[in-house]
Amino acid sequence: MHATLGRDPDTHVLLVTEDYLVPVHEAEGGPALQFRGADALDSEPAGWAYLGTYGGTNYAMARGARDMRADQWLGLRDIGAEVGDLDAGLLVQAVGLAQWHDRSAHCPQCGTMTELRDSGWVRHCPVDRTDIFPRTDPAMIVLVHDGADRCVLGRQSVWPTDRFSVLAGFVEPGESAEQAVAREVFEEVRLMVTDIRYVTSQPWPLPQSLMLGFTARVDGDQTLVVDQDEIVEAAWFSRAELMDAGRTRPRLPSPVSIAFQLITDWLGEKPAAPAWT
Ligand SMILES: [Zn+2]
Incomplete structure (x- = not known):
């Protein structure tokens, strides 16, 4: 899936920082998520995930560091109620997956570093070959x-x-x-x-x-x-x-x-x- 997304230059990528902030800009209707291009997925070692497709556009999240290209970097509590429905859904999903990636970097059974699979929705332990799924x-x-x-x-x-x-x-x-x-x-x-x-x-x-x-x-x-x-x-x-x-x-x-x-x-x-x- 990553390869597919990588070839689609129109993929909208939401960066999520290590403290779960995302870039936000002021749009006409109020604050909106600022998406980056597909090249933001090059940060794959730091984690990424496919979020879904809406209106013909692919959305993904990638881990990244705060930069000067956004007006503000804000968290779910700051803007969850102010952005539109699509942005709110993407934000909640992106932050949830980023949180899960961070907490499941190591296999819970043997402690080995896990590998990201299935477009960021599975973490795999190469030693005991278990797949670890996001949980709620x-x-x-x-x-x-x-x-x-x-x-x-x-x-x-x-x-x-x-x-x-x-x-x-x-x-x-x-x-x-x-x-x-x-x-x-x-x-x-x-x-x-x-x-x-x-x-x-x-x-x-x-x-x-x-x-x-x-x-x-x-x-x-x-x-x-x-x-x-x-x-x-x-x-x-x-x-x-x-x-x-x-x-x-x-x-x-x-x-x-x-x-x-x-x-x-x-x-x-x-x-x-x-x-x-
Ligand atoms: Zn393991």
Whole structure:
């Protein structure tokens, strides 16, 4: 596949730096990814991958270093919500594959340096001849509500003191996503949830998660108790409080996140911009 791409001079190549930044330029409709020509694939030893074909154009990612040819070098968190759908999809895929390449440079069984195969979608160990494929870790994220006008948001210790979001955690071995929702909510805030409903999902390749978004309801008179291990603060918030977010508290997660979508879906409208800046 590389040879094919190499012969196609129109291949659009997205460079990804060692800290997962990509070149961005200001286009008419806002920020857009800056693609390089097929010669950027000459950096093959540093890693590359075919991303797909859209509208007759081949897209690929290649590892590269920051240079002066782009206005800015930005990451998924910086521009994921601002670029168009095609760019957003390519960005998430390119960063996810780059992360996986970096973490699987050595065979997990014998430690030998792996070789890139199948257009960057397989890493092969030449000693035990195993193929290593990209993997995705399921995680769940849940908006807990009371069936009326309140929802639970929590704050992780590493966040600013006014930043709150919905609860989240990884799905553990032997567990369904719904069981993970119930367990994680109980562990974090000692609330028993029911009516667990899947809403949507979002790939989050930092490094390799698939976020499964849910809502869940708390019935009856239960007391919220924060487990200090996972989050340092959590509380019930009304819709009015969240619509006024940013001016008082809390600040909401970035619009690029599935957390923001779960919150705004529940609100029924989007709060004004200061809520998350
Ligand atoms: Zn091996």
